[in-house]
Amino acid sequence: MKNDANGKKKMHLLSFVQHGVINHAQLMWAHPRDKIGYDYARPPFWQEMGRILERGKFDAIFLADVLAPYDVYKDSYEDTVRYAVQCPVHDPVALVPVIGCATEKLGIGITISTTFDTPYGMVRRLSTLDHLTEGRLGWNVVTSYSQNEFKAMGLKEMVPHEERYERADEFIEVCNRLWDSWENDAIIADAETGIYADPTKVHRVEHNGKYYRCNSPSFVRPSPQRRPVIWQAGQSGRGRDYAAKHAEAVFSIQPTAKALRCYADDIKIIFALQVVVDESRSAAEEKLSKLKSKIPVDASLAIMSGHIGYDFSQLALDEYVGQIHVEGIRGLLESVLATYDGAPVTLREAANFYGISLGAPVAVGNPADVADFMEELLDAGHGDGFNVMATYVPGCYQEFVDFVVPELQRRGRFRQEYSGSTLRHHLSEY
Amino acid sequence: MKNDANGKKKMHLLSFVQHGVINHAQLMWAHPRDKIGYDYARPPFWQEMGRILERGKFDAIFLADVLAPYDVYKDSYEDTVRYAVQCPVHDPVALVPVIGCATEKLGIGITISTTFDTPYGMVRRLSTLDHLTEGRLGWNVVTSYSQNEFKAMGLKEMVPHEERYERADEFIEVCNRLWDSWENDAIIADAETGIYADPTKVHRVEHNGKYYRCNSPSFVRPSPQRRPVIWQAGQSGRGRDYAAKHAEAVFSIQPTAKALRCYADDIKIIFALQVVVDESRSAAEEKLSKLKSKIPVDASLAIMSGHIGYDFSQLALDEYVGQIHVEGIRGLLESVLATYDGAPVTLREAANFYGISLGAPVAVGNPADVADFMEELLDAGHGDGFNVMATYVPGCYQEFVDFVVPELQRRGRFRQEYSGSTLRHHLSEY
Numbered sequence: 001m002k003n004d005a006n007g008k009k010k011m012h013l014l015s016f017v018q019h020g021v022i023n024h025a026q027l028m029w030a031h032p033r034d035k036i037g038y039d040y041a042r043p044p045f046w047q048e049m050g051r052i053l054e055r056g057k058f059d060a061i062f063l064a065d066v067l068a069p070y071d072v073y074k075d076s077y078e079d080t081v082r083y084a085v086q087c088p089v090h091d092p093v094a095l096v097p098v099i100g101c102a103t104e105k106l107g108i109g110i111t112i113s114t115t116f117d118t119p120y121g122m123v124r125r126l127s128t129l130d131h132l133t134e135g136r137l138g139w140n141v142v143t144s145y146s147q148n149e150f151k152a153m154g155l156k157e158m159v160p161h162e163e164r165y166e167r168a169d170e171f172i173e174v175c176n177r178l179w180d181s182w183e184n185d186a187i188i189a190d191a192e193t194g195i196y197a198d199p200t201k202v203h204r205v206e207h208n209g210k211y212y213r214c215n216s217p218s219f220v221r222p223s224p225q226r227r228p229v230i231w232q233a234g235q236s237g238r239g240r241d242y243a244a245k246h247a248e249a250v251f252s253i254q255p256t257a258k259a260l261r262c263y264a265d266d267i268k269i270i271f272a273l274q275v276v277v278d279e280s281r282s283a284a285e286e287k288l289s290k291l292k293s294k295i296p297v298d299a300s301l302a303i304m305s306g307h308i309g310y311d312f313s314q315l316a317l318d319e320y321v322g323q324i325h326v327e328g329i330r331g332l333l334e335s336v337l338a339t340y341d342g343a344p345v346t347l348r349e350a351a352n353f354y355g356i357s358l359g360a361p362v363a364v365g366n367p368a369d370v371a372d373f374m375e376e377l378l379d380a381g382h383g384d385g386f387n388v389m390a391t392y393v394p395g396c397y398q399e400f401v402d403f404v405v406p407e408l409q410r411r412g413r414f415r416q417e418y419s420g421s422t423l424r425h426h427l428s429e430y
Numbered sequence: 431m432k433n434d435a436n437g438k439k440k441m442h443l444l445s446f447v448q449h450g451v452i453n454h455a456q457l458m459w460a461h462p463r464d465k466i467g468y469d470y471a472r473p474p475f476w477q478e479m480g481r482i483l484e485r486g487k488f489d490a491i492f493l494a495d496v497l498a499p500y501d502v503y504k505d506s507y508e509d510t511v512r513y514a515v516q517c518p519v520h521d522p523v524a525l526v527p528v529i530g531c532a533t534e535k536l537g538i539g540i541t542i543s544t545t546f547d548t549p550y551g552m553v554r555r556l557s558t559l560d561h562l563t564e565g566r567l568g569w570n571v572v573t574s575y576s577q578n579e580f581k582a583m584g585l586k587e588m589v590p591h592e593e594r595y596e597r598a599d600e601f602i603e604v605c606n607r608l609w610d611s612w613e614n615d616a617i618i619a620d621a622e623t624g625i626y627a628d629p630t631k632v633h634r635v636e637h638n639g640k641y642y643r644c645n646s647p648s649f650v651r652p653s654p655q656r657r658p659v660i661w662q663a664g665q666s667g668r669g670r671d672y673a674a675k676h677a678e679a680v681f682s683i684q685p686t687a688k689a690l691r692c693y694a695d696d697i698k699i700i701f702a703l704q705v706v707v708d709e710s711r712s713a714a715e716e717k718l719s720k721l722k723s724k725i726p727v728d729a730s731l732a733i734m735s736g737h738i739g740y741d742f743s744q745l746a747l748d749e750y751v752g753q754i755h756v757e758g759i760r761g762l763l764e765s766v767l768a769t770y771d772g773a774p775v776t777l778r779e780a781a782n783f784y785g786i787s788l789g790a791p792v793a794v795g796n797p798a799d800v801a802d803f804m805e806e807l808l809d810a811g812h813g814d815g816f817n818v819m820a821t822y823v824p825g826c827y828q829e830f831v832d833f834v835v836p837e838l839q840r841r842g843r844f845r846q847e848y849s850g851s852t853l854r855h856h857l858s859e860y
Contacts, residue, residue, distance in 0.1 A: 019558070021626060030621035037619065037626075041561035041651070043531050068550075068646045077629065077647075084626035088651045091558040097527040098562060101473050120582045121546060124497075128449070128521035131471035132528060152550045152646030154637075189467065191460035194726050196451060196467075196514035199507065207584075216498045216582035217507075221471070221518045296624050 008412050010430045011378055012249075012385025013405075014062040014109065015053055015397060016272055020089035023390040024064070025274065025291070026299040026355040029084055034392035037084070046095050047102035049394050056401030057415050059426040060107030060138055061099060062231075062251075062387060063092035067113065067144065068152035070306025073298070074313045077148075080306070083299035093125065100133035107423030109138030109231060115164065116144070116153050119174035119207075120214050126228050127179070127220035135224025135422035140231040140251065143168045146306065165238045167211045172230075172246050174214050177205045179227040181217040197221075229423045243267060249427060251387055253360045268384040268427055271377065272360035275388055275396070277403045281365045288364045291391055292356050297348055300355030307358070317348040357389060367403040371411060374404075378413075438842050440860045441808055442679075442815025443835075444492040444539065445483055445827060446702055450519035453820040454494070455704065455721070456729040456785040459514055464822035467514070476525050477532035479824050486831030487845050489856040490537030490568055491529060492661075492681075492817060493522035497543065497574065498582035500736025503728070504743045507578075510736070513729035523555065530563035537853030539568030539661060545594065546574070546583050549604035549637075550644050556658050557609070557650035565654025565852035570661040570681065573598045576736065595668045597641045602660075602676050604644050607635045609657040611647040627651075659853045673697060679857060681817055683790045698814040698857055701807065704787035705818055705826070707833045711795045718794045721821055722786050727778055730785030737788070747778040787819060797833040801841060804834075808843075 017023045021037050029037025039045035053061050069077040069087040080087045092110045099108050110129075112122065130137040143164040144150070150158050159167065186201035207214045232239065232247035243250045249268040276291070278284035301312045310329045322344055345353075356362065363373040374386065390396050408414035419429055447453045451467050459467025469475035483491050499507040499517040510517045522540045529538050540559075542552065560567040573594040574580070580588050589597065616631035637644045662669065662677035673680045679698035706721065708714035731742045740759045752774055775783075786792065793803040804816065820826050838844035849859055 027624050029619070029626065030624055032621070041558075041653075042564070043527065043562055047531075067554075068649055077632075077634075079629075081627050081629040081632045081647075082625055087627075088649055090561065090650050091555050093523075094527055094555070094558045094562055097473065097524055098531060101477075101528060101531050116548065116551060118546065118583050120498075120584065125521050125524070128471075128524045131520065132473055132524055134472070148646065152644060152649070153548050154550065154643035154645075156643065189459070191462070194457050194460055194724065194729075195512055196459065197511050197517075199509075199511040202507075202511050204507075213584035213586065214582060215584075216578065217511075219498055219518050219582070220520050223471075294624065299624070 008375075009378065009384075010415065011374070011408070011413055012059045012268060012270060012427060013056070013414065014060045014270060014385065014387045015049075015058060016062055016064060016387035016389045017049070017393070018064050018066075018086060018089055019092045019095055020086055021084040022086065023393065024358050025389065025391050026083065026085060026295045026303065028291075028390070028392050030294070031291070031392040033395045036393045041090060043098045045394075046098050049397065050099040050103040050106055052394050052397050052401055054103045054106040056397070056405045057418060058106060059385070060109045060136075060423055062109040062138070062140070063095060063111060064140070065089065065092050065111035065142075066146075067149040068146070069148065070146070070302055071148050072309060072311050073302040073305035075311060079298040079302040083296055083302065085299050085302045093129070096129045096137065097132050100136065105136075105418040105421055105426075107136045107138055107229070107426055108133055109140055109229070109423070111140040111142055113142050113144040113149075114168045114171040115159060116155075118214075119171050119178060119212055120216060122171075123175050123178040124219050127218065127223045130223035130225050130228055131220070135424070137225065137228040138231055138423050139228040140233055141168065141172065141246070142233060146309075148306075162238060165242050168242060169245070170209050170211050174205065174207050174209070174212050176227065177207065178214070178218040179222075181205050182222050184222065187221060225422050225424050229427060248424070249384075253358055254381070269382070270385045270387050271381060271383045272358065273374065273377070273386045273388055274357035274360055274362040274391070275370055275400055275404065276362065276364045276391065277367060277370045277399050279366060279403075281369055284364050284366065284369070288356075288362065292352055295352060295355040297351055300351035303358075304351055304354045312347065312351070315347055318346050320344045321347055321350045360389060367407040370404050371407040371413070374408070375411070375413060438805075439808065439814075440845065441804070441838070441843055442489045442698060442700060442857060443486070443844065444490045444700060444815065444817050445479075445488060446492055446494060446817035446819045447479070447823065448494050448496075448516060448519055449522045449525055450516055451514040452516065453823065454788050455819065455821050456513065456515060456725045456733065458721075458820070458822050460724070461721070461822040463825045466823045471520060473528045475824075476528050479827065480529040480533040480536055482824050482827050482831055484533045484536040486827070486835045487848060488536060489815070490539045490566075490853055492539040492568070492570070493525060493541060494570070495519065495522050495541035495572075496576075497579040498576070499578065500576070500732055501578050502739060502741050503732040503735035505741060509728040509732040513726055513732065515729050515732045523559070526559045526567065527562050530566065535566075535848040535851055535856075537566045537568055537659070537856055538563055539570055539659070539853070541570040541572055543572050543574040543579075544598045544601040545589060546585075548644075549601050549642055550608060550646060552601075553605050553608040554649050557648065557653045560653035560655050560658055561650070565854070567655065567658040568661055568853050569658040570663055571598065571602065571676070572663060576739075578736075592668060595672050598672060599675070600639050600641050604635065604637050604639070604642050606657065607637065608644070608648040609652075611635050612652050614652065617651060655852050655854050659857060678854070679814075683788055684811070699812070700815045700817050701811060701813045702788065702790035703804065703807070703816045703818055704790055704792040704821070705800055705830055705834065706792065706794045706821060707797060707800045707829050709796060709833070711799055714794050714796060714799070718786075718792065722782055725782060725785040727781055730781035733788075734781055734784045742777065742781070745777055748776050750774045751777055751780045786821075790819060797837040800834050801837040801843070804838070805841070805843060
């Protein structure tokens with residue numbers, strides 16, 4: 001990790017959004033300043049988002065994803081649909097060219113599961129997008145963990161957790177071989193002789209593995225980054241091993257610096273962070289309080305149940321979370337608990353916090369407060385940057401870019417200008 | 431089929447291209463006026479193409495596809511790679527938003543195989559694109575017929591032809607149910623109550639069929655066209671049955687009007703047509719002759735072998751095609767033979783013709799000649815329009831739009847202006 005002259009580590013900034021009615025904070029589509037709820041399916045909204053983030057010199061816009069409506073809470077997707085709890089969510093892949101055509105430097109990261117595709121098909125899709133964005137593509141590799149996704153896609157059985165990573169390991173290996181199947185000088189494109197490429201420099205990938213097979217070279221010529229920047233979001237032990245082996249950056253949702261740790265030296269660790277900023281501390285605090293006050297508890301519990309895989313409708317809302325003893329979810333609940341530094345909170349309060357930030361920390365205050373919070377979290381947590389979560393959009397990013405980015409730049413904590421054009425460049429610049 | 435006042439049937443026009451180094455005529459990347467060979471992987475080329483076709487009031491840009499390099503000829507992909515015989519070909523899906531963002535009315539049709547995807551995933555992808563283009567998406571449903579595609583994707587066995595259509599039948603049925611899973615008035619989006627959608631109007635599709643399963647509503651809210659316009663290109667008996675059941679338009683590559691036939695009354699039949707136009711007939715004929723003269727015979731035979739599934743390197747180039755008697759390919763060769771109206775041609779000549787047009791007719795001459803040819807073909811063949819093939823691009827479409835379109839409009843054979851904004855509207859306008 002490179003530090004600048006004053007010894008302070010510079011940070012990377014990504015936005016943490018989805019191609020749906022809301023992002024990761026509940027009910028924001030209903031906020032008077034939110035545009036996504038109505039415009040999420042149309043290009044101008046996303047092109048404006050891209051331009052705002054590029055103006056703020058963000059490393060990338062990052063599009064998370066989910067493949068089907070959560071249906072763990074009350075064993076139904078009723079509240080998920082009713083409150084637009086990440087539902088509908090459209091295909092993020094299609095946004096890459098939309099945002100790419102409106103920007104020049106901003107990286108564009110998407111989430112695609114390895115579970116429902118083939119390595120050959122994935123490489124073709126991703127390399128095509130890396131071309132169309134001239135080398136700005138990132139791929140957040142996920143393996144799918146939810147029963148509802150498997151049911152929607154029509155796979156009878158969930159692939160067990162361990163096997164999913166074993167499959168994903170092999171999947172990426174085949175992808176890497178396909179990405180290397182055209183040598184750098186394979187393309188000749190000589191109009192005189194009519195020879196476009198030298199077939200001796202285009203190599204058939206012959207793979208006959210435990211889970212995947214392939215027998216072809218890639219069908220896409222090498223793209224500007226050759227392979228997209230690989231991201232990974234797994235928090236489990238197996239997920240961390242996977243990340244250490246394949247990923248260039250890791251996304252982590254951890255609530256306090258105490259809980260943060262490095263698990264590989266040469267990987268960038270990017271922390272999720274919700275930000276509510278205003279000119280004054282009191283205005284920001286009032287804003288956050290208002291945003292949280294309107295979130296229906298059923299919306300928060302629908303997403304929390306979906307993520308944790310436990311139906312929280314079985315518990316009383318006034319029960320103290322610390323006293324909940326349910327097999328298998330204790331560790332997961334701790335991430336919510338820990339945000340309160342041990343003070344007893346009820347399930348209702350925990351859900352409300354989850355509803356605004358998925359358990360990630362919330363930086364609230366004036367620009368200096370937010371910058372202080374981010375500096376401390378970065379240094380104490382040994383992180384490399386932030387996935388800045390959204391409230392109302394694109395307004396919250398306009399505010400972040402106008403208020404917080406200049407403060408971070410003044411403190412030598414963030415780039416003043418892009419120094420290159422590819423996503424890999426941005427992430428390895430410091 | 432609606433006729434205009436003078437009793438002449440109006441035609442539909444689509445362009446027939448690919449997201450690759452070349453389209454369907456060999457070696458065009460090497461032509462001094464061709465831009466695709468160098469710019470096919472970058473958005474500005476495609477945005478210019480879209481604007482040219484929209485200026486010409488085309489119904490749609492149609493992107494054909496192939497999934498892996500042809501390797502039947504000489505049992506190798508050597509000549510396919512060497513001469514860029516539809517290789518590389520990038521993912522056409524990614525071009526939809528690129529072209530969509532640069533145009534307002536032009537339909538955008540893509541080819542995706544049902545063989546390597548799930549109905550749920552397909553619906554999510556297509557509905558997302560129909561939103562982002564505000565209702566301009568067409569889907570050419572194919573089932574994949576080439577061994578090399580199955581090998582690349584890692585499927586051990588080819589799915590037999592009959593079973594592929596049986597699978598595709600079921601595939602589309604599940605897609606249709608997903609496209610209908612949100613009722614028209616399901617979305618409420620009431621900011622006061624926080625209720626986004628009425629869950630009683632969002633229906634779970636429960637399908638447990640022979641080949642596919644699904645258990646979820648669609649994850650995309652109804653798009654402007656609700657489902658893309660469905661196209662089909664199968665020429666076999668089974669393919670035609672499939673088209674009659676599911677398709678709104680059918681693509682056909684037939685070399686003369688004699689060979690054309692309708693196989694369902696309410697489906698639009700679109701004929702592939704290669705066009706070489708210039709101000710004078712002699713200039714056009716000279717242009718065509720030059721374009722054909724440079725095509726390497728190995729390039730033509732590589733694509734012909736790939737399409738027909740027979741390795742033509744086993745035959746002598748000077749053999750007369752009429753004397754070739756090889757089990758299983760006789761009927762397929764006839765489409766090439768027929769273009770010469772029975773006159774004996776050698777394999778070399780047939781290949782050259784295949785190299786410029788895939789066996790589709792070639793309209794060559796001044797604007798009036800081309801318009802005459804198109805009128806006659808349309809009326810005699812009972813067709814509804816043309817897939818206009820490419821030579822050098824975008825130049826050949828500029829010429830078509832500047833020379834041929836005004837002539838067709840003067841004759842009352844083609845629209846003067848768009849009268850609506852969706853692809854389905856364009857295709858059903860007359």
